Amino acid sequence: MSIAVVLLALAVGCYAVAVLEGWAVHGRLSLTRPATSALALMGREQILPRTPDRLFFESGPVLLLIAGLLSVAVIPLAPGLIITDLAIGALFLNAALAYVLVALIMAGWGPNGAYGMIGGWRFLGQFVAYAMLIVMPITAVAMRAESLSTTQIVLSQAALWNVVYQPIGFVLFVIAAMGVAWLPPIDLPTGGGDLAGGVEAEYTGARLAVLRLARLVIIVALASATVTFYLGGWLGPWLPGWAWTALKTLAVAAGMLALGPRLPRLREAKYLAVSWKLGITLALANIFLVGVIALVVPI
Amino acid sequence: MSELTQYAILLGLTLGTVGLVLSIYALARAIGKSRAEPAKDVPATAGTLARDPVWVRYHAKYYGYALLFLAFDMEMAFMYPWAVVYREEGLVALLDMGVFLAILFLGLLYGWSQGALRRQ
Numbered sequence: 075m076s077i078a079v080v081l082l083a084l085a086v087g088c089y090a091v092a093v094l095e096g097w098a099v100h101g102r103l104s105l106t107r108p109a110t111s112a113l114a115l116m117g118r119e120q121i122l123p124r125t126p127d128r129l130f131f132e133s134g135p136v137l138l139l140i141a142g143l144l145s146v147a148v149i150p151l152a153p154g155l156i157i158t159d160l161a162i163g164a165l166f167l168n169a170a171l172a173y174v175l176v177a178l179i180m181a182g183w184g185p186n187g188a189y190g191m192i193g194g195w196r197f198l199g200q201f202v203a204y205a206m207l208i209v210m211p212i213t214a215v216a217m218r219a220e221s222l223s224t225t226q227i228v229l230s231q232a233a234l235w236n237v238v239y240q241p242i243g244f245v246l247f248v249i250a251a252m253g254v255a256w257l258p259p260i261d262l263p264t265g266g267g268d269l270a271g272g273v274e275a276e277y278t279g280a281r282l283a284v285l286r287l288a289r290l291v292i293i294v295a296l297a298s299a300t301v302t303f304y305l306g307g308w309l310g311p312w313l314p315g316w317a318w319t320a321l322k323t324l325a326v327a328a329g330m331l332a333l334g335p336r337l338p339r340l341r342e343a344k345y346l347a348v349s350w351k352l353g354i355t356l357a358l359a360n361i362f363l364v365g366v367i368a369l370v371v372p373i
Numbered sequence: 374m375s376e377l378t379q380y381a382i383l384l385g386l387t388l389g390t391v392g393l394v395l396s397i398y399a400l401a402r403a404i405g406k407s408r409a410e411p412a413k414d415v416p417a418t419a420g421t422l423a424r425d426p427v428w429v430r431y432h433a434k435y436y437g438y439a440l441l442f443l444a445f446d447m448e449m450a451f452m453y454p455w456a457v458v459y460r461e462e463g464l465v466a467l468l469d470m471g472v473f474l475a476i477l478f479l480g481l482l483y484g485w486s487q488g489a490l491r492r493q
Contacts, residue, residue, distance in 0.1 A: 116400060119407040124414045140390045147386055158379040165453055187416030191427050199435045202442045209449045216456040275417040280401035284394050343492040346438050350490050358474055365467045368460055
């Protein structure tokens with residue numbers, strides 16, 4: 075029962091994020107646009123490139139969708155409303171998100187086209203930049219909660235949300251999350267106006283629809299992970315828990331989507347340099363600070 | 374819910390996703406088929422076939438970062454169990470991991486000074 079509810083909420087969330095993305099990119103808030111573009115994609119021709127690596131080409135989008143869904147599976151919508159409340163939830167989220175890289179490289183390699191290939195390899199560089207900034211802030215969150223279970227992590231924020239307790243970690247995690255979901259300005263694998271669509275260049279019709287759907291699922295997964303780790307999950311007054319999670323998730327997603335078009339695209343070399351020189355230093359400082367606070371203050 | 378049930382659910386979710394994608398493809402197929410026409414299957418390279426093959430070796434210009442990444446990624450494997458028992462162990466845990474992280478951070482600084490942290 076709870077699985078069906080969470081999956082339904084995920085579908086609604088994906089649609090809402092698609093509406094928000096249309097708003098952020100085109101400046102028009104249209105409630106029907108995602109549905110019409112999905113229908114248009116379904117009706118479009120499905121072209122297979124000339125000499126593809128068929129296995130990689132076909133499984134890239136599917137693997138991306140699986141990675142997104144598995145990471146959503148450990149995010150609580152409300153107490154009890156979670157697909158699997160794993161004891162190692164936060165670690166499982168990391169493991170699932172690692173497959174985003176694998177899927178995108180497969181999608182880039184598969185069609186045997188230059189733009190897709192460059193997009194895929196660029197994402198490998200992007201991965202090296204964001205990966206540590208996903209795992210290190212989560213460590214600090216787990217230190218406070220004394221658990222890797224996402225439900226426990228939310229409960230540990232009852233007195234004070236982690237966004238106040240560890241603001242450095244929050245900022246690093248959000249920036250890294252934008253890297254995972256290749257949102258602008260860190261959209262190196264697709265790079266609109268630069269790579270002719272990058273990894274999306276050779277995908278048409280229903281395959282492109284699956285690829286785009288997978289990306290929406292990943293955006294929802296990362297926004298809800300941010301809410302779970304830093305913004306107190308379902309905690310909040312007046313409204314029921316699931317409404318708080320949904321509202322906060324949509325707010326985070328809207329923030330991430332709205333930020334992108336206002337900034338110039340980050341080059342891979344620049345992103346790597348900033349992540350490793352500034353980001354890792356700050357992430358280690360964050361772990362140390364949280365460590366000291368967690369020993370001194372009992373909350 | 375037992376651990377085994379939870380992982381069974383995750384496996385079911387994976388298989389269900391594959392089923393969803395297959396049904397999307399079947400729906401698209403039911404709407405219509407693509408017509409086979411010459412030159413339609415050329416990859417997106419301005420309508421002509423690329424001169425050079427695509428599946429060749431590329432220079433990973435970020436390899437300096439990639440090597441450091443391996444060291445840091447290994448470290449994270451130790452960090453997660455440490456983070457869970459951190460408050461129980463108290464100051465000892467802070468010192469233990471502090472020394473470990475300090476050594477690793479010195480490694481990062483050394484790599485930085487030797488020019489590993491730039492596009493080669």
